[in-house]
Amino acid sequence: ELILAIETSCDETSVAVIRGGKEIISNLVSSQIETHRQFGGVVPEIASRKHVEVITLMMEAAVKEAGIKLQDLSAVAVTQGPGLVGALLVGIVAAKSLAMALDIPLIGTHHIAGHIYANNLISDIVYPSLALVVSGGHTELVLLEREGEFRMIGRTRDDAVGEAYDKVARALNFPYPGGPHVDRLAQQSAEVRELPRAWLEADSYDFSFSGLKSAVLAVINQIRMKGEELNTAALARGFQESVIDVLVTKALRAVKEFGARQLLLCGGVAANGGLRAVLQARCEESGIPLLIPPLSLCTDNAAMIGAAAHLKWIRGEFTNLDMKADPGLPLEDWSVGRVNI
Ligand code: ATP
Ligand code: MG
Ligand code: FE
Numbered sequence: 001e002l003i004l005a006i007e008t009s010c011d012e013t014s015v016a017v018i019r020g021g022k023e024i025i026s027n028l029v030s031s032q033i034e035t036h037r038q039f040g041g042v043v044p045e046i047a048s049r050k051h052v053e054v055i056t057l058m059m060e061a062a063v064k065e066a067g068i069k070l071q072d073l074s075a076v077a078v079t080q081g082p083g084l085v086g087a088l089l090v091g092i093v094a095a096k097s098l099a100m101a102l103d104i105p106l107i108g109t110h111h112i113a114g115h116i117y118a119n120n121l122i123s124d125i126v127y128p129s130l131a132l133v134v135s136g137g138h139t140e141l142v143l144l145e146r147e148g149e150f151r152m153i154g155r156t157r158d159d160a161v162g163e164a165y166d167k168v169a170r171a172l173n174f175p176y177p178g179g180p181h182v183d184r185l186a187q188q189s190a191e192v193r194e195l196p197r198a199w200l201e202a203d204s205y206d207f208s209f210s211g212l213k214s215a216v217l218a219v220i221n222q223i224r225m226k227g228e229e230l231n232t233a234a235l236a237r238g239f240q241e242s243v244i245d246v247l248v249t250k251a252l253r254a255v256k257e258f259g260a261r262q263l264l265l266c267g268g269v270a271a272n273g274g275l276r277a278v279l280q281a282r283c284e285e286s287g288i289p290l291l292i293p294p295l296s297l298c299t300d301n302a303a304m305i306g307a308a309a310h311l312k313w314i315r316g317e318f319t320n321l322d323m324k325a326d327p328g329l330p331l332e333d334w335s336v337g338r339v340n341i
Contacts, residue, residue, distance in 0.1 A: 001074035001313060004062070004098065005306030008051045008091030009083025009111045010136070011042045015055075015062035016302035017073075021310025024121060026065040027303040029296075030054050033177070040176045041166075048086035055094045062302075073104055077309030080108035080319070081329030082137070088325035096321055105318035107309040110334035111300075112138055113150065115266040117311070118297040118304035125291075130260035132251045134275070135267030136162035136177070139247075140331075141205050141254050148311040148336035153254060154205025161243060162269045164209035168216050168239055172232050183272050186240035189233035193219065195242045205250055212242050244278050251279070255288055262289045270298040311336055 002025070007014040016027040032050045036042045063070060078095035081088060092108075099106040115138075116131045127147060133140040139161045141154040159167070162179055169178015172185075195215050198208040216239050223230045255263055263283060269275065270292055283290040297304060312318065315336055 001310075002068060002072050003075050003077050003107070003306045003309055003313060004059070004073050005077040005109070005302040005309060006055075006059070006091040006095050007079045007111070007114070007300055007302040007305045008055065008087050009079045009081070010087060010300060011036055011047050011050075012300040013051050013054050013058050014300060014302035015058045016306050017062055017066035017068060018303060018306030018310065021307055021313070022121060024303045025068070026062045027296075027301055028058055028062050028065065029301050030058055037176050040170065042084070044084045044086055047084055048090055051087055051090035055090055059094060059098070070098075070102060073102060075099070075105045075107055075309070075313055075318070076102075077107040077109050077305050079111045079114065079305055080323060081326035082111055083325075083327060085325050085327045088327065092323065092325055096323075100321060105313075106321060106323065107312050108319035108323045109305045109309045109312075110329055110331055111305075112140070112142075112331050113308040113311075113334055114304035115298075116142060116144070116150075116264060117308040118266055118293045118301075119264045119291045120307050121297060121303060122293050123291055125264065126261045128258060128260050129262045129264055130251065130255050130258060131264040131266060132247065133267050134161045134247065134265070134269035134272075136160060136166070136269075138267060139207050139209070141251060142331065143254070143258050143260070150331045150335050152332055153258070154207065154250065156207040156209060157200075158208050158210035159213060161207070161209055161247070162267070164213045164243070165269065167213050168236070171217055171220055172236070179269065180271065182236045182240065183274060185233045185236040187273055189237040191231060191234035191237070192241060193231065193234040193238035195238040197242050197246050199246065205254055207246060207250070209243065212239065240272075240274050244272075244275050247275065248278050248282055252282060252286060252288065262291060265290065265292045266298060268299045271295050
């Protein structure tokens with residue numbers, strides 16, 4: 001089957017055509033990052049307006065690049081949530097219109113299921129599998145006992161990891177989004193400014209990054225007040241090591257506890273060089289197969305939405321045309337076999 005997928009949950013407008021849930025025929029992404037940079041973050045109103053400006057062109061371009069006719073499409077998939085409600089709506093209206101015009105099924109899709117199933121575009125996910133989701137808005141450990149069945153075993157109680165990176169970066173005067181800058185600085189530093197790790201309760205798979213972020217800000221303020229020179233690289237490295245230590249340790253512990261046959265890394269923070277290196281080394285040591293999609297499939301894209309939508313397509317689980325954007329859509333509720341969300 002051929003699924004046309006649309007992703008507009010945040011600041012990327014993306015349209016893809018996917019065959020059989022596995023093969024990317026086209027996957028176009030238009031980023032608004034330059035527009036939002038001047039505001040130091042994504043401005044929801046502007047994001048919606050930008051999506052409106054380009055969505056039709058992106059759909060036409062994705063179909064053209066795929067070299068298919070609209071009549072060849074089997075279904076239209078679109079991110080239903082989570083995300084910015086106004087941004088989601090633009091993709092949803094476009095998807096509904098196309099599904100209606102072509103008289104083909106609509107598949108409302110979960111954004112994080114998409115991030116996880118990006119891994120299925122590069123290799124076959126084997127079950128049970130454990131996903132470590134690290135992005136701008138999410139930090140989660142998700143157990144997939146079977147295909148399309150999502151069980152949240154841990155999540156952040158405050159900041160998402162990408163969000164913590166961006167806040168630390170802002171305090172160090174880097175432009176938005178600052179995650180990559182902090183990563184680069186950390187990897188360059190020979191020195192480490194040690195910072196605390198938030199392990200939470202001994203058996204918890206939850207995360208917390210706001211305390212760490214505050215610790216970084218406190219160090220910056222103290223040093224500035226004393227008029228001393230701040231070793232920003234050592235601080236960035238201390239922050240990064242604390243984040244990575246907790247993420248990797250909890251992910252590996254969960255793999256063992258739940259007998260996962262594979263660890264899947266996904267989300268935009270999967271671009272983090274330090275995280276990739278440590279995760280690769282520790283998984284190798286422990287004999288855990290690790291999948292990490294290429295960067296273009298880790299950041300927001302519609303191919304991953306098509307890959308997740310395929311789970312519903314093969315089961316005939318379609319979405320009503322009166323579907324609404326759901327900014328807080330729970331991942332578990334989107335598992336296969338649930339009725340009409
Ligand atoms: P969500 O999927 O949760 O809605 P999002 O899709 O907006 O969030 P992504 O696009 O997946 O988030 O990721 C963007 C985040 O990743 C930003 O916070 C950015 O700073 C962070 N990021 C990107 N590269 C790196 C890096 N090398 N190191 C750390 N963080 C990074
Ligand atoms: Mg983004
Ligand atoms: Fe995302």
